[in-house]
Every structure is written in C-alpha cells, then in structure tokens.
Amino acid sequence: MPHRLFLGAALWAVALGGAVPAPAATAATTSDRMPAASAVARFYEARQQPLWLQSPDAVRTLLEALRTADVDGFGQGPELASRIERVLGEADVGMPGAAREAERLMSNAFVLHAQALKWPGSNSMIYADPSLAPRVPSPAEVLERAAAAPDLADYVRRTVDVNPIHAALRDAAIRDMRLLGTPPRALKASLERSRLLPSDGRFVLVDIASQQLMMIEDGRVVDQMKVVVGKPGMKTPLLAGTLRQATFNPYWNVPVDLAASNIAQNVLKNGLGWFKARDYEVLTGWTADATVVDPASIDWQAVADGRIEARVRQRPGRGNSMGAMKFEFPNDRGIYLHDTPDRQLFAEAERTFSSGCVRLEDASRLGRWLLGREPVAESSQPELNVALPTPVPVFLTYLTVRPGNDGTLAYAPDVYGLDAAPESQLAAAQ
Template identity: 35%
Template sequence: MALLFWSQRSADHEGSPLRSALAGEVRDAPAAVEAFYRSRDFEPLWSESAGHWLLRPRARLIPEARLLADRIARTIPERRSGLSAAIGAARSGDVGDVARAELLLSLSLSDYRRRLHHSVAPARLAWLDPALAPPSDSAGVLEEVARAPSRRRYLDVIDRVNPIYDALRQRLASYRATWSRLPQTRITEGAMLATGAQGGRVSALRQRLGLPATTGMPFDAALASAVETFQTVHGLPVTGRADAATIAALNRGAAHYERLIRANLERARALPTSFDGRLLFANIAAARLSIVEGGEIRSTMRIVAGSPAMQTPAMAGNIRYAVFNPYWNVPVDLVRDRLAPHVLRRGPAYVASRNLELLSDWSEAPHRLDPRAVNWRAVARGDVSLRVRQRPGGGNEMGRVKFMLPNELGIYLHDTPERSLFGQEQRWLSAGCIRLEDAERVTRWLLGRELPDRARPDQRVDLPRATPVYIAYLTAAPTEDGIVFYPDIYRRDPALLAAMGGA
C-alpha cells in the first residue's frame, strides 16, 4: 500500500502534478492571472494535492472552493452551470480536472467581488488613496486572497456589506411596509391645504396618508401630524401643511421613492465595507459630517459643501496632516471668474483690502507681484494664469485650520470665519471643499489637542495616524428608526437611475 498511496506532504512539493497541471491550464488564462500563478510557482489557492492512487496523482478542492462556487452561483446565475460542471468533474480527483476547477474559480472570483462591491459608474467613488481602494482586476483580487489569513476568513470578509448599505436594505423593506402599502391616491393641484380645510382634495389627502376619508371630514390635527411625518421622511420643510411641494412629493408615489432607495443602495455599495476604525463620514446631500469610531457615530455637525456649479465629488481618502493658521490658495477659476472682475471694477487696491497677495509662480520661493502691474483683463479672459493666496488671519477663508487629504482635486476640510452659513438650510455654497461647523472638535478628535489660538503661518502638524474620510452623496439615508430623503441638489439621481435601467 505504501507504493500505491503517498501522503500529501510527500506529493505537495515544487513541481508536483497539481502544480504542473495548473501551469498548463493558466497558459490560456488572461496574462495577469497567469503572472499571478507564475509568481507563486503555481501554488493553488482552492485545491491541494491528495497523494497517489494506483500510481496516479490525485488532487482535491479545499472546502472553501465549494463554498465560493455556491456563492458565485447565487450571485452570478450565468456562471452556475459552468461552475457546477467543473466542481462535479473535480470530484474524480484527476489533477487536470481539479486544476481546471481551480482556474475557473479564480477567474470567476473577480467578477463575484465586483458584483458585490463595485457600483455602476454614476455611483462610484474617486479613490484618492490606493490603500483604501478595493482591487479592481483579477490579479489584484487573487493577491488579496493570497494575503488573507485563511480562505474562509477572506470569503467571510468580502461578503460583508458596510453598515450604511445594510441599514438601507432594511429601510427599503420598512419603507414598503409603511408607505408603499398606503393608497397611492392622486391629489389634484390647487391651493395649500391646512388645518380647517375641507373638500375633495382634503378627502384625497386623508386617503393617501391612510386616514379615514369620509366625505366632509376636515383637515384636522391627525392629518396635520400625518403630513408632518411624510414631510420629515421625504426631505421637505416640516410645516404640517400640504403645500405644492408636498402634494408633488405625494403624487410621485411610493414606487418613485423605492427607486431612489435602490439607487442609493448602489451608492452605498461603493463605500468601503469596514466602518470599524476611526473615520470621518460626510453626506454631501445632507450637508452633514459624522465622526465615527468602532462603527458607532460619536457626533455629527453641519457642513458647507460645494455649490451645484462647483460640486464636491464623492471620494475616499486619508487625512494625513493638518495645517494651523493656513494660507488660502485661491483656485485659478475663482481668480479668473471672481477676483479679476472685482479688481477691474474697484481697482488694484481691492487685492490688499482682501488680504491677498499675488505670486509669480507655484514654486517654494516665488516673488510677489504688484497688482498694478498685472493685466487683469487678460486674467479675466483666462489668457493669463495667476497664483493668488490669502494671508493667514481672522478673515482667511480657511479659518484657523485645514485638514489635508492629498489629492489632485484640491478638496480638503477646513474651518471658516463665516459662521452664519451653518444656520442656513441650503448649505451648498463652497467652491468644492468642505467647511466644518466645529473645526475645534475635529482637531481634538484627530490630533488629541486643542486648536491653538496662535500658530505660526502655515504650520503643518502630522496626524498620529492617517484617518480615512469618506465623502458620499446619499439622497436617501438611514436613520436610527427609519429613512430620510434629501434634495438631489446636484441632479445626480437621474443619471444613476438611467444607468440602473430605471431601477
């Protein structure tokens, strides 16, 4: 028997039959996949040698291979028959059949991972830091598997969804149970309906919100309360009166809002799966930022985000350092579109009145330019590019601190002297960066120290460790006990719904 059956240890060496068979199979695979297996000397991911039987080498799939095949088949139905056939053939123990099943699993894995976590184009994030981005190609996914502590652990991790996605999925079910079950009665347009009103439109409104609608029943306190609840959930000013905007939202019907929830599930799918560490999460559609630790929201604050003309992008990056008492480098388009016209109207003295300085270039040691020597008409036309920065101080647009997440988009988080902006409902007013309602709180949380009253100009302070910041655009978001819709201020929903086939 010793001649007929060798142990796995004796068979599982460099140049083993399984590795040889796998080397033959990957020759026709995509180049990146072949390179991955070649780099590990064709050591398999989903199979192992199983000794010899009757002088023939044997192999088998590891249990995680069948688990992966089942999950892929459920998620990607078009792969089901091919995987089933390959897994069935591999039960023979033939090293060629096992190698073919191994390769098919590896080729299918990247599609499976993409189906779980990659969204359609309008919902995707800009990944500013490669360390945060999920792998997007087959080789990257396979390298991720190889680095994992175990195959089972890897499969459990990639199957996870982030808590926002999971909560939204639950809220979709609760929305259907609460709002979709109500009569979708259409309410004719007309004057605002408020307490004391009567008539057919009031009866239709009562029916639409699930209240008794006997002819002649008035707009009473119960209806006002139901209208307030609808307004709260659907992102409308909460007045308890059925104005034109409220009637329009009611007439869109629950199916419209279900589609919006599914669209925002697609946006949430693009977010990283883990919220377990320390991170900042901003929802631009809500104009709010949350401080998150261990998966729990520790505090929230209002923010001012980019205007519809200068939108804040959906993105994920790492804050690596703060700058106390910062300069503000005025974006080139603002110099062209705002500063130059002001100077042309008010004269070169306007530059000094705004505590601005003009610099010759973007080097470390530029020289200052005299505003009187600049051709401001050429700047306004865009024919001349001019570097302008605002000196540190009380009126500086950056306030007392800015938090830097290196990126080519010029987006970061910062303080602001314009405190009144946070009292406004419409807070989409910036040039793309995020202004913080409480920069002092963020400073304490990120750096473990107070924001200094005085600091030297442009004083850089590195964070003890890089902290992720996820900037999303969710027009439907979960709350503790339900869901709330936000205005599509950037008009991004139609393109996303179209990409999803109308959801």
C-alpha cells in the same frame, strides 16, 4: 429547510474522491463550468473536508444572501440559490456525487457574490489614494478567509453586509423589492455607493447629498457636523483620499477662475484699497519659490478678461476664508476640508454654496478627533503643518438615502442630479 446539511467523514471522502460517479442527468457538473471552478477544485483538493455542509446555519445564510443578491447587482444570485437547493435535495436522498456538487456550487456562488460586492462597477468615485480603491479578492482569498473564519455563517453575513451603512440600505432595498418589485432609484444608487465605503477602522465620511460630515470608528458614527459643499455649478466631486496633516494659520490660495471673476472685478470697481483691506497679495506664480509682488503691477483688466492669470492668496487672519485651519489630502482636484468665518450658511437647510471644497461647521472638533488633542497652533507661522498621529481616510460620497440616527432611513434631495444616472450605471458587474 428540510435538508440534513451534514455529511459524515466517510461519505465526504467518497464524494471528494469521486469513487461513485454522478449520473449525467443531475446538475453535478454545473460547478465545474463556473468562473472560479479551478480555484474551488484546488481548494477542496487541499482541504479534504467540507466547508459548508458541516454548518447548516452557514448554508441557510448563504442561500438567503443569494436569493436577495439582485440588490447587490449580482443577478445570478437567485438562480444559483435555486440550483444549490436542488442539488442539496439530491444529496439528501443519497444521489451519487450530489454532496460534492453542492459543496462546490456553494463555494463558487459565494466567491462570485463576494467579488461582485467589491467590483468597482461604473461608480464615479475618484481614488486620489489608490490604496483606498476597492480590490476584487481572488477566489483563493475568499475561500481561505471563509475556511479560517471561527463562525462561517457570521463571515457570510459580514461579507454581504460590507459595512453598517450598506447593511441598513441593503435591508431596506430587500424590503422594497419584496413589496414593490424593485427598490426606488435613489435607494439603489445610495446602496451602490455605500458598498465602496470601508467595513472597519477610522475614517471621515462627507455625505455631499445631506451636507453632513461623520467621524466613523469601526462602523459607528461617533460624531457628526454640518458642512457646506460645492454649488451645483461647481460640484464637490466624489473623492477618496487620505488625511495626513492639519494646517494651522492657512493661506487661502484663490482659484484662478475666482481671481478673474471676483478679485479682478472688485479691484477694477473698488480700487486696490479693497484688495489690501482684505489681506490679499499677489505672487509671481504657483511654484514653491514664488515671491510677493506689488498688486499695482498687475493688469487687472487682463486678469478679468482671462488673458492672463494671477496667483492671488489671502493672508492668515480673522477674515481668511480658510478660517483657523484646514485639512488637505493629496488630490488633483484641489479639494480639501477647511474652517470658515462665514457661519450663517450652516443655518441653511441646503448648504451648497462653496466652489467645491468642504467648509466645516466645527473644524476644531474634527481636528481634536484627528489629532487626539486640542487643535491649537504652536505659533503664528503661516501654513503651519502638523502631522496626524495616524493617517485617516476620507470619503466624499453621495447618499440621498442613508441610515438615520433613530434606525429609520434619512432622505436628502438629489441636489446634483446624480441619481438620475441610467440603471446600467448603478449595478455591479455581473
């Protein structure tokens, strides 16, 4: 780019002070009509020096990000890049007021782009832990962080990349946009979902589409395993929460619908011997003080017909559907991660067999990563809860396109049909 992109202190002081008014014909008042204009004006009043024009690399990085911002759902980006380039050209030839306008245009554009990347849009993620929900930063926050960054160009890149998964998908979407005019729908949908993932720290990522769990530390996948997720008729929801404990020797609390369709039907067919042989028991209700009752006292036909509900649970042991441990996080969908004795399903290419919860290929390995020690129960006590040293976020999302281990893209079938959502539901708010 031919622009000099640097202003001396004296020239910048003149530009800020407005001693030489901008001609009416120039674009010099555009920034004053933009959504973040008042915050940008206050920022420069306090700063009294340029942010962008003293860093040519930052200007180039910002312009490239804006030119490709369509893939982020920020449709104004390319137009803003063109305006900025035009005003930078006017500043290069000494047009009065153009330097000030270029600075403010760039700050306005960066604020809007940064906010669009954090906009929740119309995504279907349920935030069981509200602190994990994306928060749109204020213009002042965006500008203050940019001003404090040791390397402004690097800060722009990290803001636009969001996280390593999003960065890889964004690069792929830009390539497809240049070659095809628009990225494939699956890539656009996965890109939209990926920008809601954390940019750093430790977290568990469950990709429902590929039925994989990844343990992530500061953007790196340090371990991964297969999982079994909900069948298409009982989908695992897109859900974000916080893991705070591991539970050893868990009961399996049978969902009410399964108690009716499976347990009750088998009792009617095979008798109470079938029920007792599988270590099931019936409780008086779902409260903490519920007590065990004789299964012979239950009208199993009424349970099967849906006329009454029965709370059935399976005692801990080798045949328990929860296996040796589970990892719960508070949510109103009753979803958690758990061990399983049913190992053969992990050999399947498509592992959509559960009733919504996530079955783990190697629960001990996840437990070791979460606890920082061997995940061994200290006693045979049922439902033995052990707090994690540090709470760990867990994100259940849906990436039919994601970065592979070898730097290429990995594709998964759209098993739940989520990528077929209308285009308007995939774009960030503009």
